[in-house]
Amino acid sequence: MKYNSPWIKVLNKRNILKIVHENRPVSRSEISEITGLTPSSVTRITKELIEEGFVQEIGSEGKNSPGRRRILLDIKNNAFLSLVFDVGVNVTTYGLGYFDGTVSLGGSFETPRAPEKFFMKVREIFEKYSLDNKISRVSLSVPGMVNMEENRILMAPNLGWRDVSINEFLQLGVPILADNEANLSVLAEKYHSEDMKEVKEAIFIVVREGVGTGVLIDGKLYRGPTYTAGEAGHMTVDMRSNRLCHCSNKGCWEFYASINWAIEHYEGKLEGKNAIEKFAALKKREDSRKVLEKLAQNIAIGIVNIVNILNPEIVILGGEVQDLGEYFYRIVQEEVKQRALKDATKQLKIRPSIFGTISSNLVGAAVLAVENIIENVR
Ligand SMILES: [Zn+2]
Structure with a gap:
């Protein structure tokens, strides 16, 4: 393939749009520096991106020379x-x-x-x-x-x-x-979270009626050859259990780490049409602390297994448990630290998702x- 074949041009164009996305606002000379493309190529490609509505020019005060306007490029938010x-x-x-x-x-x-x-x-x-x-x-x-x-x-x-x-x-x-x-969820965190910018290995655990995990390896989502990677909710945590899961295994982690477990093990009656509503009611009860602390431990057991296998830098918890407050996360952290390989937890961060009302x-x-x-x- 020739160096300036049309295909290379398309790849350069996608790459520049990605760079504008990740570094916005960004100047043409910065793009040239990052990509190694000549300033004239950058000018030509950004002109196309502007004409096609992906990118727009915005002005900004120069950092080192106040008063002098620098033209920066940003994405056009409403375009797509x-x-x-x-x-x-x-x-x-x-x-x-x-x-x-x-x-x-x-x-x-x-x-x-x-x-x-x-x-x-x-x-x-x-x-x-x-x-x-x-x-x-x-x-x-x-x-x-x-x-x-x-x-x-x-x-x-x-x-x-x-x-x-x-x-x-x-x-x-x-x-x-x-x-x-x-x-x-892990894609959203990678894209929007400050502490994920440099992170290459991360896990996102969604705790809802079931438990699912998203796996980031080498900065990319790992989906697996047949798209079943990250189904950690179905790893066996109780070998002797006879309780059959819909995945056809027995003793799956999600039996113990989902909101259903907390609802089943709470001793009071909970209002609500479904598990999400019942769990929301449970969280408001003053006497729910004990069952939630146990849930934190159950979640931690699965995290120990994942951390020992994948050695991530960050484990993020989302879904219905993300707003449970510091005590909950402290229990998860302590339990994981106690049980997982010491070298795997040295720099490990466990935190709730940054996303709230908008999941x-x-x-x-x-x-x-x-x-x-x-x-x-x-
Ligand atoms: Zn299962």
């Missing part, structure tokens, strides 16, 4: 919108995703049990949003395994979905993307759409 869905076992939340990987919340609905009904609802919302917006991607966070190559939900056990071909149910004239919720899953779905847009720039 995605419609993002956080498919929950009970409730699905949706919103609008922007080109900077942020989300504005739209609304929510009860997740229909039948996939065809669910996708009808997605179509309805897509059509509603399309009246006022140009939606360029639909992106779904799924509580299960997704074969991204075939756009197929392999299994979403807590929803009872198996082998659901998204493209068969839904065609909207724009690409429809989907990935596992924990994968998207890491939903933000991750927006980031997935952004990555897909950049990967398809021509």
